[in-house]
Amino acid sequence: MSVGSGPQEDAAxxxxxxxxxxxxxxxxxxxxxSDAEYDVLMQRLIALETQHxxxxxxxxxxxxxxxxxxxxFQQVTHRVPMLSLNNGFSEAxxxxxxxxxxxxxxxxxVTYSAxxxxxxxxxxxxxxxGVFVSGATRGDGTTGExxxxxxxxxxxIPLALPHTSQTRDIDVRGEVLIRHADFExxxxxxxxxxxxxxxxxxxxxAGSLRQxxxxxxxxxxxxxxxxxxxxxxxxxxxxxxxxxxWLQSMGFxxxxxxxxxxGLSGLMDYFQxxxxxxxxxxxxxxxxxxxxxxxxxxxxxxxxxxxxRFALAHKFPAEEAxxxxxxxxxxxxxxxxxxxxxxxxxxxxxxxTVTNATLHNQQELDRKDVRIGxxxxxxxxxxxxxxxxxxxxxxxxxxxxxxxxxxxxxxxASPVFRAEDEAVTRCSGGWRCVAQCKQALIHFVxxxxxxxxxxxxxxxxxxxxxxxxxSAADLYALDRTTLVGLDRMAEKSADNxxxxxxxxxxxxxxxxxxxxxxxxxxxxxxxxxxxxFGSLDALMHASxxxxxxxxxxxxxxxxSIHAFFADPTNQQVVAQLRARGVxxxxxxxxxxxxxxxxxxxxxxxxxxTLSRDAARAIIEAAGHRVVGSVSSRTQFxxxxxDAGSKLERAHSLGIPVISEELLSATLARLNDxxxxxxxxx
Ligand code: IVH
Numbered sequence: 001m002s003v004g005s006g007p008q009e010d011a012a013x014x015x016x017x018x019x020x021x022x023x024x025x026x027x028x029x030x031x032x033x034s035d036a037e038y039d040v041l042m043q044r045l046i047a048l049e050t051q052h053x054x055x056x057x058x059x060x061x062x063x064x065x066x067x068x069x070x071x072x073f074q075q076v077t078h079r080v081p082m083l084s085l086n087n088g089f090s091e092a093x094x095x096x097x098x099x100x101x102x103x104x105x106x107x108x109x110v111t112y113s114a115x116x117x118x119x120x121x122x123x124x125x126x127x128x129x130g131v132f133v134s135g136a137t138r139g140d141g142t143t144g145e146x147x148x149x150x151x152x153x154x155x156x157i158p159l160a161l162p163h164t165s166q167t168r169d170i171d172v173r174g175e176v177l178i179r180h181a182d183f184e185x186x187x188x189x190x191x192x193x194x195x196x197x198x199x200x201x202x203x204x205x206a207g208s209l210r211q212x213x214x215x216x217x218x219x220x221x222x223x224x225x226x227x228x229x230x231x232x233x234x235x236x237x238x239x240x241x242x243x244x245x246w247l248q249s250m251g252f253x254x255x256x257x258x259x260x261x262x263g264l265s266g267l268m269d270y271f272q273x274x275x276x277x278x279x280x281x282x283x284x285x286x287x288x289x290x291x292x293x294x295x296x297x298x299x300x301x302x303x304x305x306x307x308x309r310f311a312l313a314h315k316f317p318a319e320e321a322x323x324x325x326x327x328x329x330x331x332x333x334x335x336x337x338x339x340x341x342x343x344x345x346x347x348x349x350x351x352x353t354v355t356n357a358t359l360h361n362q363q364e365l366d367r368k369d370v371r372i373g374x375x376x377x378x379x380x381x382x383x384x385x386x387x388x389x390x391x392x393x394x395x396x397x398x399x400x401x402x403x404x405x406x407x408x409x410x411x412x413a414s415p416v417f418r419a420e421d422e423a424v425t426r427c428s429g430g431w432r433c434v435a436q437c438k439q440a441l442i443h444f445v446x447x448x449x450x451x452x453x454x455x456x457x458x459x460x461x462x463x464x465x466x467x468x469x470x471s472a473a474d475l476y477a478l479d480r481t482t483l484v485g486l487d488r489m490a491e492k493s494a495d496n497x498x499x500x501x502x503x504x505x506x507x508x509x510x511x512x513x514x515x516x517x518x519x520x521x522x523x524x525x526x527x528x529x530x531x532x533f534g535s536l537d538a539l540m541h542a543s544x545x546x547x548x549x550x551x552x553x554x555x556x557x558x559x560s561i562h563a564f565f566a567d568p569t570n571q572q573v574v575a576q577l578r579a580r581g582v583x584x585x586x587x588x589x590x591x592x593x594x595x596x597x598x599x600x601x602x603x604x605x606x607x608x609t610l611s612r613d614a615a616r617a618i619i620e621a622a623g624h625r626v627v628g629s630v631s632s633r634t635q636f637x638x639x640x641x642d643a644g645s646k647l648e649r650a651h652s653l654g655i656p657v658i659s660e661e662l663l664s665a666t667l668a669r670l671n672d673x674x675x676x677x678x679x680x681x
Contacts, residue, residue, distance in 0.1 A: 120177030171230030350380030605643030
């Protein structure tokens, strides 16, 4: 479409003006226009872009409202890994760090950039030609999740940088968090709407950033602080402080508390001052970070495994509190493990209310000698699960006794056992134990296993307690009347569950194996097993030696798999599941090419005969992936009637679009070893 110069210039001017207001409001905390005036500008820009859709650029402030909900996040590989920091807690730790740095650099004193350690979520933002193009979570440091649409809604993330030739291609690193005032407001709104409140700002930020519906993220007032560069392209700086100055000049929010300090005494003074300010800051921090300021020195120091030698996180001590042990309960987990759990007098510590804490196993219990009625010290730091640190023995009431795990399962009364080399005590009941059965079912229906929607924990409790379901296979025998007869079950929900169960029958061998909940067999192992053996029968009949020839399968894992399939109850459940229609495409191992690349498909619109789940299952059964949004890394878009923006995006990126009719031919070609190019269709 050709656009006259008038609207284009108007749009550019409006964008610039709105961006400037955004920066003053969200980054500098110093608004210069009223909300009403701001709204007028925004409405004008929206009107212009509606009239002339080609003016709707990705960096337009109108694009912060959120995109259409996606099915899942796409994985992205960081081009510069997102590493972690080593931690220090005491002055001795900090002194040793400073000493190591001085020794390595052969200098008497070192200048550091000292910064708050934000308690949020690390993200990496990619800018191309000064425009924000994609953003991802840290993930495992190598690959994270593409949360671009959500990050676009964060007002303190500039969608475009002031024009300079050096911003051709850079990654900005920093932390997404939610400030206290916004956190309070969010929780109030959640409460008023009858929704779940968040326990602390970090969880609220994490939940908001990982929303599949970015329109929801847009309502959450997330904030971004930049603290460095990943990929730095053509930029060159002398010091970390200069990097921060530059980021600030590009419109990013930088912690005003950062400082340039000298030597160990400078570090310790900074730590004390931040510890004193901590409760007054508008956001949570869990410590401070020291970085050698000179970038050349950073280079000299380099990295050890996954952390830089030139930086250290000086963490605040984990918060501790006193409380009372009201009871010690024994829980039975999915694999039968008996876990003693202390029920505590609720106490607020480390940002959450703690009501119970695991005591792990008999050995741990013996070591700490925690008894019912004891006063204990509990501790919680950051993301870490709360723990009982120690008993305050002088406050112990009279006539308490040591706690011992029972000799029979508290749930099913089967005998318990403890393997020689294990600390864990287990119930021998297997599926016959109601507790194990419930946990196994919860796992079986979970997203990465059979992915059945609508079967939550409460429902599974009811199904098992009423003896309607005793194994995974029983789920596929449920009917409408039974489901509708359950507490709080509407007819519509029952239908949805049945439809989802039906859809889940068409699965992949890898998912099925993972769903079975075999001990020591996670998703990755399940995938490797499926690829290696190709069919379930081959796997079920494999010897321990044959199992051990699978990548990453050692004697322990091989033994678990072998024992699982040797158990007649398990064999029966597997046979019933198959008899009730659970199926996947089996492959003969010889045809499987482990190095075959996995293609990404996006699905859009209504397909003529297949549901989306069914199409997904077919694609996954062929060893490929279905992604929620279209990006340059998507290989195919499977489109049906009334396809929307994904189709447009596919066209603009030149991605092949296929119809349902072409799906099986496409998959066959992809999986045909004689085909070389995956996108040659
Ligand atoms: S620099 C090479 N600076 O801490 C590592 N990280 O343990 C570069 N964090 O996930 C990280 N505040 O998200 C750096 N001022 C700060 C930080 C900071 C918080 C987080 C970061 C990372 C974790 C590392």
